[in-house]
Amino acid sequence: MRIGLTGGIGSGKSTVAGFLREAGAAIVDTDAISRALTLPGGAAMPAITEQFGAEFVTADGALDRDRMRALAFSDTAAKRRLEAILHPLITAEALAQAEAARAPLVVFDVPLLVESGRWRPRVARVLVIDCTVDTQRARVLQRPGWTPARVDGALAAQATREARRAAADAVILNEELPLAALRNEVMSLAARWGCETMTPP
Template structure:
């Protein structure tokens, strides 16, 4: 069974992905794929340099992430141009990894699953990790280099809680939940979906 895992920034999605891996799921992390595409020699770099200019490329040939992040948060058209380059490459690599996986559950970890619109038809279930916006802000501000302005920009670029929950087959509310309780919820869900996979003709 193919599962889509998503959640807003600071929701705890990465922690949940780790628990799903512990439960035996294969994790296809689209953020990891995106970073690989934009490292020196990455497949996306020629198109990015052509579209945005060499000022968005570091001396060693990687994407200047800070500069691009600032542009994408402030310019919707630029964000769409970047997505037009990255999304098809990310999707192709993610599906390749999924085909090679040998696990009862394949989990696509996709931060912008709801926003992109391209992932829902590719998965049997969507799991949303949810928490309040106040909790998101507090968690992300603890990360090195994050300012309140940058946090607000990231929140504004993502779908609302309501939109994510509307797209979900299951929601885990990770707000004040002890880590052991979060793990228990994830393991229970993984077991249930794994059993569904084994009993589906």
């Protein structure tokens, strides 16, 4: 079974992905794929350089992520141009990794699953990790280099809690939830969905 995992920034989605991996799921991390595509020699770099210019490329040939992030947050058209380059490459690599996986569950970890509109038809279930916006903001501000303005920009670029919950087949509310309790919820869900992949006798 193919599962889509998503959640807003600071929701705890990465922690949940780790628990799903522990439960035996294969994790396809679209953020990791995106980073690989924009490293020196990455498949997306020629098109990014052509579209945005050398000022968005570091000395070693990688994407200048901070400069591009600032542009994407302030310029919707530039963000669309970047997505037009990256999204087809990310999707192709993610599907290739899923085909190669040998696990009862394949989990696509997609931060912008709801926003993209492209992933829902490709998965059987969507799991949303949810928390309040205030909790998101407080968690992310503890990360190095994050300012209130940068956090607010990231939140504004993502779907609302309501939109994510509306797209979900299951929601885990990760609000003041002890780590052990979060793990138990994830393991229970993984066991249930893993059983659904078995062929009835």
